[in-house]
Amino acid sequence: MPPGIAAAVPASHPSPDAAPPAGDTWVGITADPLDGAAAGRWATTPDVGAVVTFCGTVRDHAPGRDGVTSLTYEAYEEAAVARMAEVVADVRRRWPDVRRVVAVHRTGHLEVGESAVVVAVGAPHRGSAFAAAAHCIDTLKATVPLWKKETWADGEEWGTDATPIGAVAPEDAR
Known part of the structure; x- marks a missing residue:
């Protein structure tokens, strides 16, 4: 994993009782519930004027399919965390003023309404944070x-x- 990247593991994820990582990047995979508010608090530093937090939640439908009751996620953790670190490195190249970035994905069985992924970005200004x-x-x-x-x-x-x-072209990723 690149220097300065802290991998979240089940004992270290965005939650009120988890110890945050050292450095300015928090990436990882966990089976534990995610807390977007905790991620946003961690992304906030004295020089940050904007924090954007995204929580991707399990919804009750998918394209062409109503009545979704749950999702189950699996990952090859080492490869997934390495790829997430590459994504964050790309963010930092494109927006060099970004201070802190969180990108954590959950694995296991998730019910409708639970957070599957949390991304939080802290930057001096809202444009680069968004x-x-x-x-x-x-x-x-x-x-x-x-x-x-x-x-x-x-x-x-x-x-x-x-x-x-x-x-992935930027317009394809939306």
């Missing part, structure tokens, strides 16, 4: 090797759409 956070979640979703099984009233199905970071 742009960096949007790029981070869009690129994470498009490139990190995670497998998602949707469960709905009539069945369940696994799928993954991860692609190399360089293959």
